[in-house]
Amino acid sequence: MQVVGRFAVGIAHDFNNLLAAMQAATELIAARPGLDEATLQDAAQIRAAARRGAALVRHLLAFARETPTAPRRLDLREAIDDLVPLLRHLLGRGVRLEIDTGVAALPVRIDPTGLDQVLLNLAANARDAMPDGGTLILRCHALRRAGTRFAGIEMRDNGSGISPEVLPHIFSPFFTTRSEHGTGLGLATVQDIVSAAGGFVAAESTPGAGTCMRVGLRIDDTDDDNQAEQGGAKRLLLVEDEPVVRRLAERALTSWGWQVVSVGSAEAALALAAGDGKFLAGLAAVVTDMELPGRSGAALLAGLRALPGGAALPAIIVSGHAEAVLHRDPGVQAQLAAGAPVTGLLSKPYLLPELRARVAAVAGR
Numbered sequence: 039m040q041v042v043g044r045f046a047v048g049i050a051h052d053f054n055n056l057l058a059a060m061q062a063a064t065e066l067i068a069a070r071p072g073l074d075e076a077t078l079q080d081a082a083q084i085r086a087a088a089r090r091g092a093a094l095v096r097h098l099l100a101f102a103r104e105t106p107t108a109p110r111r112l113d114l115r116e117a118i119d120d121l122v123p124l125l126r127h128l129l130g131r132g133v134r135l136e137i138d139t140g141v142a143a144l145p146v147r148i149d150p151t152g153l154d155q156v157l158l159n160l161a162a163n164a165r166d167a168m169p170d171g172g173t174l175i176l177r178c179h180a181l182r183r184a185g186t187r188f189a190g191i192e193m194r195d196n197g198s199g200i201s202p203e204v205l206p207h208i209f210s211p212f213f214t215t216r217s218e219h220g221t222g223l224g225l226a227t228v229q230d231i232v233s234a235a236g237g238f239v240a241a242e243s244t245p246g247a248g249t250c251m252r253v254g255l256r257i258d259d260t261d262d263d264n265q266a267e268q269g270g271a272k273r274l275l276l277v278e279d280e281p282v283v284r285r286l287a288e289r290a291l292t293s294w295g296w297q298v299v300s301v302g303s304a305e306a307a308l309a310l311a312a313g314d315g316k317f318l319a320g321l322a323a324v325v326t327d328m329e330l331p332g333r334s335g336a337a338l339l340a341g342l343r344a345l346p347g348g349a350a351l352p353a354i355i356v357s358g359h360a361e362a363v364l365h366r367d368p369g370v371q372a373q374l375a376a377g378a379p380v381t382g383l384l385s386k387p388y389l390l391p392e393l394r395a396r397v398a399a400v401a402g403r
């Protein structure tokens with residue numbers, strides 16, 4: 039577990055299951071007799087995309103190994119509310135989801151991606167324990183344990199339950215009772231993430247009646263403003279349309295002490311900058327993907343530098359193309375010719391230390 043890394047394990051676990059299912063399903067489709075050529079071609083494309091996805095996972099694994107987690111202060115209730123659509127989707131039609139997040143805010147300090155992984159892994163297990171349908175009750179509330187205040191999460195299902203012989207092993211890495219598709223990494227990942235956040239996790243189960251998983255996260259009473267002051271962090275604008283890559287970059291940059299504002303498109307970035315006169319002045323640099331939907335990274339940069347206070351904005355353009363190709367891009371050439379402050383070009387896939395060094399170089403840190 040230590041070798042593979044917490045984030046990498048979570049990603050590999052969830053993605054590989056999805057990709058395996060996609061590949062298997064397209065193989066089944068392609069084997070059906072009497073299909074026309076166009077359908078076969080479409081199936082082949084889906085399979086090829088799933089294979090590319092698997093390659094991407096390997097990729098993420100390679101550099102996620104160096105990614106420390108980026109804990110921040112968040113309200114547990116809000117995090118759960120945000121995740122509800124995804125939870126419902128994961129559980130499917132057969133499982134009813136009942137949620138009670140109480141009335142009081144529950145501030146905790148944890149990596150947000152990690153918290154999502156905890157909730158999704160627990161929900162996936164509950165779903166698998168209720169193949170004929172059932173109810174999952176998700177509650178959160180404040181509790182006290184050994185004099186410390188915790189935010190408690192409770193996930194209760196009325197599924198198969200866990201036998202007393204199996205129960206002591208469920209958190210062990212690679213322990214699974216599933217003959218197919220089980221990796222045994224779900225609960226090990228949960229335990230790892232929760233322990234890293236200074237919390238605890240416990241299971242209680244009655245075979246044939248259901249299981250209740252409890253997670254406790256230490257309540258964080260510290261003052262937000264104080265922490266921002268202490269960090270002395272400088273702000274970066276991160277523009278990347280691929281959510282997985284965006285989160286990963288955001289986590290990495292945050293862990294290096296930057297305050298990161300991240301958006302998924304050039305239009306969103308320009309709207310932010312145009313909507314708040316002080317936004318650009320408070321920015322140390324922009325890190326943008328070149329290939330964005332709509333306006334490109336180079337066009338975004340031109341747009342930002344045309345705004346009041348944006349002329350000297352340092353920037354890094356990240357691209358799936360090699361640097362040499364990027365240098366030939368008319369948009370990038372125009373930026374370089376305009377003599378704007380250092381424009382770092384970084385080709386994807388990049389290694390995190392490289393990103394760290396480039397950002398430090400252009401943003402003067």
Ligand SMILES: Nc1ncnc2c1ncn2[C@@H]1O[C@H](COP(=O)(O)OP(=O)(O)O)[C@@H](O)[C@H]1O
Nearest residue numbers: 163164167208214215220221222223224225249
């Ligand atoms: N809610 C649950 N109900 C019944 N069994 C569960 C539940 N959660 C976990 N388990 C048991 O714990 C084992 C380990 O779970 P996990 O670490 O998520 O790995 P996996 O889901 O890949 O088997 C499962 O194989 C299952 O036997």
Ligand SMILES: [Mg+2]
Nearest residue numbers: 162163224225
């Ligand atoms: Mg699981």
